[in-house]
Amino acid sequence: MSLLTLLPFIVLIGAMFLMTRSAKKKQQEAIEMRNQMQPGSGVRTIGGMYATVKEVNEDTVLLDAGPGVELLFAKNSIGAVLSDDEYNRIVHGIEHDLKSDVVPDDASSLTETDDSSDAAAASDDTPVDLGKKDAADKPADTADEATADAQPKKSDGDSNAK
Numbered sequence: 358m359s360l361l362t363l364l365p366f367i368v369l370i371g372a373m374f375l376m377t378r379s380a381k382k383k384q385q386e387a388i389e390m391r392n393q394m395q396p397g398s399g400v401r402t403i404g405g406m407y408a409t410v411k412e413v414n415e416d417t418v419l420l421d422a423g424p425g426v427e428l429l430f431a432k433n434s435i436g437a438v439l440s441d442d443e444y445n446r447i448v449h450g451i452e453h454d455l456k457s458d459v460v461p462d463d464a465s466s467l468t469e470t471d472d473s474s475d476a477a478a479a480s481d482d483t484p485v486d487l488g489k490k491d492a493a494d495k496p497a498d499t500a501d502e503a504t505a506d507a508q509p510k511k512s513d514g515d516s517n518a519k
Contacts, residue, residue, distance in 0.1 A: 391432050394418065399444025403436040407448050 394400065398410045400420065408420035411427060418435060420428045445451040 390438050391435050394438055399439040400435050401437045401439060402430060403434050
């Protein structure tokens with residue numbers, strides 16, 4: 358066999374090796390993250406529930422989801438261990454030094470301009486007619502064009518198709 362016939366198989370085996378290596382690395386990072394859980398840590402389960410760790414066992418975690426609500430989860434069902442700031446921001450709505458990212462309740466501050474002519478045009482109380490104009494509403498010189506457009510036009514091609 359030549360090297361050219363073996364090259365696709367070598368590339369395929371190399372790609373499989375790299376994919377399994379990265380998957381094992383991600384799996385190891387997830388195990389380390391779950392081992393770092395301590396009572397009082399905020400977590401997010403793989404189902405999207407946010408809770409506080411109350412007790413950590415070998416294979417299970419006891420979570421406090423609210424007043425009087427304790428849930429027993431498998432350690433593998435913990436999707437992320439959150440920092441205290443992130444947990445408080447998500448669960449309790451407590452912002453920590455994020456005052457610069459405040460979005461206004463209305464969009465008026467986003468559309469204001471410094472140009473006074475735009476403000477004068479916006480404050481004009483004349484109604485704007487957005488409807489179609491009839492031929493009678495057009496000036497006299499364009500009325501003739503409108504009647505000419507209304508008449509059927511002849512084409513150069515044969516248009517006897519029915």
